[in-house]
Amino acid sequence: MPDPVLLVLDTAPSPRLGRLTGRVDVRHADASSLAGLLPAADVLLVWDAASDAVRAAWPGPGRRPGWVHTAGVRVDRVLCPELAASDTVLTNARGVFERPVAEYVAGLVLAFAKDLPGAPELRGRARHREVQQVAGARAVVVGAGPVGREITRLLHGLGVRVALVGRTARRTIHGAADLDRLAARADWVIAAVPLTDATRGMFDRRFFGLLQPSARFISVGPVACVVRSGLQDALERRWFAGAALDVSEGEPPGPDGPSRDVPGLLLSPYPSGATVGWRDRLGEQFVALYEQWARGEPLPNVVDKERGYVPSADLPGGAGPDPGTGPRVNGSAAPPG
Amino acid sequence: MPDPVLLVLDTAPSPRLGRLTGRVDVRHADASSLAGLLPAADVLLVWDAASDAVRAAWPGPGRRPGWVHTAGVRVDRVLCPELAASDTVLTNARGVFERPVAEYVAGLVLAFAKDLPGAPELRGRARHREVQQVAGARAVVVGAGPVGREITRLLHGLGVRVALVGRTARRTIHGAADLDRLAARADWVIAAVPLTDATRGMFDRRFFGLLQPSARFISVGPVACVVRSGLQDALERRWFAGAALDVSEGEPPGPDGPSRDVPGLLLSPYPSGATVGWRDRLGEQFVALYEQWARGEPLPNVVDKERGYVPSADLPGGAGPDPGTGPRVNGSAAPPG
CATH class of the missing domain: 3.40.50.720 (NAD(P)-binding Rossmann-like Domain)
Incomplete structure (x- = not known):
């Protein structure tokens, strides 16, 4: 069985992806080559999170990646209606920034x-x-x-x-x-x-x-x-x-x-x-997610593609103020809108 | 019995001293008049905490204020050897800044x-x-x-x-x-x-x-x-x-x-x-100290005139980090030296 194809949209390679060497068929795309390479990819890593190339290149019905990860918090640059309507899982870099x-x-x-x-x-x-x-x-x-x-x-x-x-x-x-x-x-x-x-x-x-x-x-x-x-x-x-x-x-x-x-x-x-080391942290996060994906485990940081962000229903308690010293922010949480 | 004489070394009057009106004989001094007015004062308020006029004007043995309060943290500008050797109590504005x-x-x-x-x-x-x-x-x-x-x-x-x-x-x-x-x-x-x-x-x-x-x-x-x-x-x-x-x-x-x-x-x-309102806070602090002095109670914020600062042996616990969340800094505390 061939290795899964990981397509990376990047302007500079991520130093941490080397950890996947030998297990993954890593290919690189830029904005102009993305559309041609996407149909053959199992996973798309949007390493260049500022790019909106995915919106233009996302393929119609047929073969397309089952998982897209964006190495940033914002998903509005990636989330086109066709991606939203597909069964592709979209994750983001929650936890790094x-x-x-x-x-x-x-x-x-x-x-x-x-x-x-x-x-x-x-x-x-x-x-x-x-x-x-x-x-x-x-x-x-x-x-x-x-x-x-x-x-x-x-x-x-x-x-x-x-x-x-x-x-x-x-x-x-x-x-x-x-x-x-x-x-x-x-x-x-x-x-x-x-x-x-x-x-x-x-x-x-x-x-x-x-x-x-x-x-x-x-x-x-x-x-x-x-x-x-x-x-x-x-x-x-x-x-x-x-x-x-x-x-x-x-x-x-x-x-x-x-x-x-x-x-x-x-x-x-x-x-x-x-902050210093942020690319390393993003790379490490993706490698960890990839390990989960390869084992067939459910992924964290999954974007609700209807709402356009990761729902916070199960945010760890550590994200709130210390108990007893501040306003409590437990429970489901989502931005205005 | 005449009201106590409060001598204020200031460049601008403190708005909060008005609360002492009718109970205190408030007099004002500047650097040039201080030496002449000091011997008749019961209390000296160094409102202009940046001034070092007290060092030059402090009287020799004989009549002098029993209490000097400086409306600042630093006492080095006030604390001359003669004041240190006297039985005059020196307090500062600990708690405001x-x-x-x-x-x-x-x-x-x-x-x-x-x-x-x-x-x-x-x-x-x-x-x-x-x-x-x-x-x-x-x-x-x-x-x-x-x-x-x-x-x-x-x-x-x-x-x-x-x-x-x-x-x-x-x-x-x-x-x-x-x-x-x-x-x-x-x-x-x-x-x-x-x-x-x-x-x-x-x-x-x-x-x-x-x-x-x-x-x-x-x-x-x-x-x-x-x-x-x-x-x-x-x-x-x-x-x-x-x-x-x-x-x-x-x-x-x-x-x-x-x-x-x-x-x-x-x-x-x-x-x-x-910060905004600091003069008010300094004035309120002095008025509160004055009330204690007038009742004959011991004063807080008393400077150890040998060491040149207020010893922190009895600092309230609130000055340290929250218990259990940080390094504990209870107990006697003093700066290096």
């Missing part, structure tokens, strides 16, 4: 509060302006998936009073219906939603108009959830105090990306999830 | 790790450099007083493995003899020591030579604990990766202050303890 992204958010909250971005410009400025205390401030985290939960946990550890908003209310998670009310009194609004039809452009002029003048908005999800013109307008009119957008791969700061000349807008210098 | 300073340190750690200071300069830079994860990194916090303990608590909450170093080893606090060994393997070295004869200049060229090339050094204590030329040299030679100095009042960024043109050196834009 949550902590780095949450650290980035905590860092931004503290950096804004302490005016660290202003530090290099100290010369000649008045020195006795007061900075803010983070403990006791109110935050609303929009998106109750693993990233939103990890953000909630870290901010809670800093003494921030965090309200976590999911799609529907359950236990200590607020439903989407509470979002406007919570946002209107928040010092910090953190957007951690996946890109779906329901979340595209959900942070718009109307939403920004709800915020307090002292509030700040931080998005760590796809920029397409944010209406750029609305954000820019609101910042220029000082409707609220500042914003930060995580610049993820495939969202260049060019004409298609967020503008960098907006007052009060901070862009991350690098994708916040890309 | 610990959390803001610890938040500033946590913010710097995250901002350095995520390269947030580099964010505004994104244009034209390579975007795929990896940032660092904070969880799992090693930190050594030098100074086991309330500020060092609060820093330890917050960093521990971020998943940092923190070693706390005091003057002498006890329970989970390392002694000063361990400092070199711990610093040599630390990713983060946090200096939170008071200025005493033993700590003046303790962070010098020899010390910076111990650090890893990837390490960063953050000082939140008096700049005089750091040998500027040694710091500058070490940063210019890239002995370690970066440093931050908290710019406290009375340490202007002029010729006497830390240089701002050193590569990798970040200066706080404002004193890190000065």
Whole structure:
């Protein structure tokens, strides 16, 4: 019996795939060769998670991979209607990026509060302006998936009073219906939603108009959830105090990306999830999933292709705050929409 | 019986002292009038904590205040030998600044790790450099007083493995003899020591030579604990990766202050303890202490005038990490020296 065919869509090889050598027929594709190679593949690894080549190349009925894994959190770039309607299993890299992204958010909250971005410009400025205390401030985290939960946990550890908003209310998670009310009194609004039809452009002029003048908005999800013109307008009119957008791969700061000349807008210098060793962790994760797949075991991190994200019904308890010290976020969890 | 005389050394009146109206004979002094007014005072409030006027004006034997309170953490600017030898009680503002300073340190750690200071300069830079994860990194916090303990608590909450170093080893606090060994393997070295004869200049060229090339050094204590030329040299030679100095009042960024043109050196834009409302909190604290003094009760926050700081033997347990979740720092605690 021939080895299974693993087709890898990549721009650079993953160092960890070598562990599969001798057991797997590894082939490599780029955007132009993908369509021709896909029908012969058993497994497709979308190593270049910023690519949207799969949408264009996904084959019609007939032979196609039984499993697609994307080495990233976002699945909107991969999930075309034909893939959604097929019986192909789609998994993502849940578990690799949550902590780095949450650290980035905590860092931004503290950096804004302490005016660290202003530090290099100290010369000649008045020195006795007061900075803010983070403990006791109110935050609303929009998106109750693993990233939103990890953000909630870290901010809670800093003494921030965090309200976590999911799609529907359950236990200590607020439903989407509470979002406007919570946002209107928040010092910090953190957007951690996946890109779906329901979340595209959900942070718009109307939403920004709800915020307090002292509030700040931080998005760590796809920029397409944010209406750029609305954000820019609101910042220029000082409707609220500042914003930060995580610049993820495939969202260049060019004409298609967020503008960098907006007052009060901070862009991350690098994708916040890309901490040292992230490619190794992604490679190790895929190898582990592959071992499970080869043994015929059910895979974790399976995307609900209707909803467009991995449901959090069985998220491990460790994703929530420590018991007894913070809001409890157990139970089924899903982003707004 | 006349009201007690409260002499306030200030540049701006404290809004909260009004609560003592009718019970206290409040008088105000500046540096030039202090010596003349001191002998008649029962209590001296050093509201302008950056002033060193008390050292020059402290009266010789004879009539002098029985209690001096400084509205800051540092006592080195007040504590002259004559005051140390007297039976005057000296108290400080312990409890007001610990959390803001610890938040500033946590913010710097995250901002350095995520390269947030580099964010505004994104244009034209390579975007795929990896940032660092904070969880799992090693930190050594030098100074086991309330500020060092609060820093330890917050960093521990971020998943940092923190070693706390005091003057002498006890329970989970390392002694000063361990400092070199711990610093040599630390990713983060946090200096939170008071200025005493033993700590003046303790962070010098020899010390910076111990650090890893990837390490960063953050000082939140008096700049005089750091040998500027040694710091500058070490940063210019890239002995370690970066440093931050908290710019406290009375340490202007002029010729006497830390240089701002050193590569990798970040200066706080404002004193890190000065969060919104800090003057109110200082005023409220003094009024509460005054009530205790007026009732003849023993005062908290009494400075050990031999050692030059408030001993932490009876620090409330809340100053340490949560029980069971972090290193325990109970018991007597004092900074190195």
